[in-house]
Amino acid sequence: MFRMADCSERVPRRVGGPRRSWPFVALACLAAVLSTAQPAQTTAQTTDSVDLVLVLALDVSSSVDAQEFDVQKSGLAKAFRHASVIDAIGRGHFKRIAVVAVQWAGYEQQRIMIPWTIIGNEAAARAFSDRLNAMPRAYPDGATHLSGVIQFSTRLALAAPFKALRRVVDISGDGVDNISGPPTSARDAAVGDGITINGLAIANEETNLLKYYRTYVIGGPSAFVLEARDYKAYPQAILQKLVREIEMRLIY
Numbered sequence: 247m248f249r250m251a252d253c254s255e256r257v258p259r260r261v262g263g264p265r266r267s268w269p270f271v272a273l274a275c276l277a278a279v280l281s282t283a284q285p286a287q288t289t290a291q292t293t294d295s296v297d298l299v300l301v302l303a304l305d306v307s308s309s310v311d312a313q314e315f316d317v318q319k320s321g322l323a324k325a326f327r328h329a330s331v332i333d334a335i336g337r338g339h340f341k342r343i344a345v346v347a348v349q350w351a352g353y354e355q356q357r358i359m360i361p362w363t364i365i366g367n368e369a370a371a372r373a374f375s376d377r378l379n380a381m382p383r384a385y386p387d388g389a390t391h392l393s394g395v396i397q398f399s400t401r402l403a404l405a406a407p408f409k410a411l412r413r414v415v416d417i418s419g420d421g422v423d424n425i426s427g428p429p430t431s432a433r434d435a436a437v438g439d440g441i442t443i444n445g446l447a448i449a450n451e452e453t454n455l456l457k458y459y460r461t462y463v464i465g466g467p468s469a470f471v472l473e474a475r476d477y478k479a480y481p482q483a484i485l486q487k488l489v490r491e492i493e494m495r496l497i498y
Contacts, residue, residue, distance in 0.1 A: 296364065297338035298492060299410040300345045301399040305419040307351040308387040309451060314477045315383055318418060321481030322347075323378035325488050326371045334492040335365060342366030343492060344408045347378060350395035351388025353425055359384060362406060390421040392463060393429035396443060400436040413441050414491055417463065418484065420448035422455070428462035442466030446487055448474045468494050 304318050325331055335343055347360035359381050365371050399415040406413070415436065423429050436443055443466055445459040452458070456473040464471045470490065474483040 294407070295340050295409045296342050296344045297335075297340050297411050298343040299403055299406045299408055299413045300343055300491065301348060301403050301415045302345060303348045303350055303356075303395050303399050303415065303417045305351070305390070305417075305421070305448075306349045306383055306385050306388070307390045307419075307421065309390065309421050312383075314420075314450070317477045317480055318484075319378050319381050321484050323375040324481060325485040326365070326375040326378065328485055330489050331485070331492065332368050332371050334489050335371070336367075337493065339411065340366075344406060344410065345374065346402060346406070347381065348395070348399060348402070349384040350391070350398070351385045352391050353389065353394060355385050355388045355391070356395050356398035357384040358402070362408075364408075389425050390419065390423055391425045392417070392419065392423040393426045393432040396429050396432040396436055396463075400432075400439060400441050403441055404439060412467075412494070414466075415441055415443045416446070416487065416491060417443065418446040418448065418480075419459075420450045420455070421452055422458050423462075428458075430462050433463060433465045437465040440466075442469050444469055444487065444491060445471035446474060446480075446483055447471055448477060448480060450476050 302322065304315075304322070306315055310318070335341065342364055343366075344362055344364050345360075346358060346362045348356060349359050350356045360374070360377050363370070363374050363377075365374055395417060396415065399417070403413040403415055433443060443464050445464045447455040447459040449455045456471060459471040472483050472487050474480045
């Protein structure tokens with residue numbers, strides 16, 4: 247909205263010519279406002295709208311050794327090069343998603359490793375895959391604080407600078423919360439803010455981890471959890487999980 251005063255101020259005389267009349271000034275002013283406002287509006291609609299805002303949260307706590315960390319990041323990187331993920335993105339309403347990669351462990355051990363990235367074609371997906379493959383480990387060890395990563399990821403998803411049809415936190419982990427107990431309060435607060443939390447339970451050491459994630463971690467519209475029985479099963483599980491997350495549709 248523009249101030250009328252900007253268009254109604256006295257216009258000085260032109261040197262060697264008459265003063266411009268009010269109707270001429272008003273029309274010229276209005277045309278200038280419209281010509282500058284329209285491109286900004288179009289840009290917002292075409293560059294800021296995505297089908298999905300997705301936080302990818304990888305467990306790097308003490309229970310994850312160096313080889314298991316490499317399996318997580320390489321498996322996730324490979325998934326973003328897979329035709330089924332790229333096709334799923336292309337079938338969306340806006341045909342683009344926004345993703346951010348986070349690593350997490352214990353108390354106050356949550357870090358953004360790859361900032362918000364829009365993926366709307368194969369080239370962008372491959373570029374993101376390359377960054378995942380090159381990603382270092384944020385923490386050499388630490389406890390398992392699921393409440394902390396849920397709170398961190400929720401803030402991140404809500405602050406994402408995109409107009410999104412859905413906002414999802416995707417948590418991969420191989421253990422229960424051993425700092426604050428079951429993360430139900432953090433989960434319920436996230437769901438109350440419109441966030442869906444999905445899980446990938448890596449049952450490498452915790453045989454009941456699938457039930458734990460189902461009971462205490464996931465929540466929100468169409469929330470689900472998948473199980474990888476060990477790290478060898480992680481690449482196929484994360485591929486299946488990504489396709490399912492991206493393909494989910496709201497009625498619009």
